């Protein structure tokens with residue numbers, strides 16, 4: 371089973387066993403070319419400069435050691451003979467000095483380039499993730515598996531810059547090994563073999579434990595998101611109020627502690643095992659090295675090697691051992707990094723289902739017939755229940771339609787279908803005779819203005835908070851102020867110290883917090899930022915006082931004259947202003963008609979209306 375198939379297997383389930391075979395690790399290396407393509411795209415010149423420097427740097431250790439050998443041999447020669455020309459000796463010393471400086475300088479330059487390239491890469495990937503997330507469906511955002519995937523992808527942005535330097539370092543060290551091996555192979559090929567055999571157990575051990583860690587992290591993704599969420603609940607301006615009055619901090623801390631302790635226990639188990647086995651394996655490596663060292667010493671005593679040869683070989687073996695260990699260990703890190711890349715690439719492979727058809731229709735210049743629901747049913751993903759069932763009705767071109775129904779009746783779902791945040795599971799919605807899915811999605815959203823009951827309170831200034839309704843007009847001050855006038859937000863603006871430039875919310879400096887009704891007026895202004903043909907307000911006046919509500923609706927009625935509008939409200943004073951009222955019950959149409967017609971009918975609407983009216987008597 372390949373890595374992807376395994377991933378698929380975990381979809382929707384709790385991901386706790388992400389075991390990888392050696393073959394899968396190797397297979398993951400196939401991600402590296404794509405990764406380097408991304409790195410290259412980040413900055414071609416930095417990638418080239420870093421690669422060239424690494425190649426040059428990789429030859430330096432062996433060159434320095436070899437010059438060291440020549441120096442020692444020369445010193446011994448000079449001390450044994452009465453020759454006084456030391457020119458060669460000093461030239462060698464100068465050369466070694468120069469190489470040492472170059473080696474140090476190139477290392478620093480490489481690490482500088484890695485840091486810069488890493489940061490650029492991380493920024494670029496973060497932006498790519500945000501861009502891609504923006505193309506995905508609302509439905510995908512409501513799925514926990516999707517969040518896990520996005521979280522793992524997000525982690526890649528910082529983690530992967532490490533992968534970059536690791537992989538490049540790997541190549542550099544492999545070249546160094548080749549240089550060392552070339553120097554040593556002439557003198558004693560068997561000793562190289564001895565070294566290689568000695569470091570293999572350490573490699574296998576590391577590989578095993580890295581694998582275990584990857585599995586562990588993979589399985590912990592959901593819990594890590596939960597920990598992040600608890601941390602946010604425990605320390606955020608938005609949550610502080612409830613956490614305090616409900617006295618939730620101990621509850622949250624306990625929750626945090628339980629998960630954090632579990633992480634600690636799991637990580638500790640692996641860390642202890644890894645450390646114990648690591649010690650044993652390191653001893654084997656040392657045994658190999660000292661075995662080789664003893665052989666070299668014996669051969670020097672026998673006169674087969676010079677003292678210079680001894681220092682060169684001992685040094686070479688020491689470095690070769692370090693390099694070999696490093697390369698083999700890093701193989702697991704690199705392949706694991708490549709494995710994590712699978713998560714990143716899989717995230718980029720996610721495709722939205724709500725898309726444009728090949729040749730989308732332009733949105734009509736003027737809506738003629740309106741929206742027709744034809745036996746529309748809708749079920750949320752991961753839900754067994756129909757949120758909308760077999761719904762048929764027409765929203766006429768210039769009609770003001772109110773949606774009424776108890777909590778969970780499907781009102782918000784219905785307007786989400788109208789804006790194609792979801793597509794119907796069954797049936798279809800027509801606009802002027804054509805399926806909504808045939809229209810250009812972007813144009814559809816541009817022509818529909820919608821304010822949700824759970825609208826966002828952007829921690830930005832007032833002007834931007836209104837402009838989000840049509841962000842391309844963010845600098846159009848006159849449009850923003852006129853939108854504010856329609857929604858009564860202009861009265862609020864006048865009271866604020868910095869007027870339209872006033873930062874709202876408490877998160878940032880000089881922010882002013884608004885009351886619930888004030889926020890609602892700000893959100894309502896967003897609906898007036900564009901000349902939409904259909905305006906949908908989902909409980910737009912719930913937080914408004916009675917006078918504000920009355921005024922808002924007077925204006926709304928004027929502004930939506932000749933346009934379609936949908937109003938969701940639990941307040942019958944609002945609802946009765948609509949041309950027609952659609953009563954939803956458990957996702958189905960219970961009644962539709964004008965206020966008077968429905969009262970006369972004395973059905974569900976009349977019952978709900980009288981129930982509310984009774985409260986006022």
Ligand SMILES: Nc1ncnc2c1ncn2[C@@H]1O[C@H](COP(=O)(O)OP(=O)(O)OP(=O)(O)O)[C@@H](O)[C@H]1O
Nearest residue numbers: 512750753757775776777778779780781782783784
């Ligand atoms: N994102 C979602 N995923 C799964 N089920 C959902 C989702 N949103 C809503 N539902 C379910 O769909 C049904 C209809 O919800 P909807 O939000 O449309 O009701 P509503 O009539 O707007 O209710 P309210 O008056 O409380 O705002 C409810 O049973 C709800 O639990």
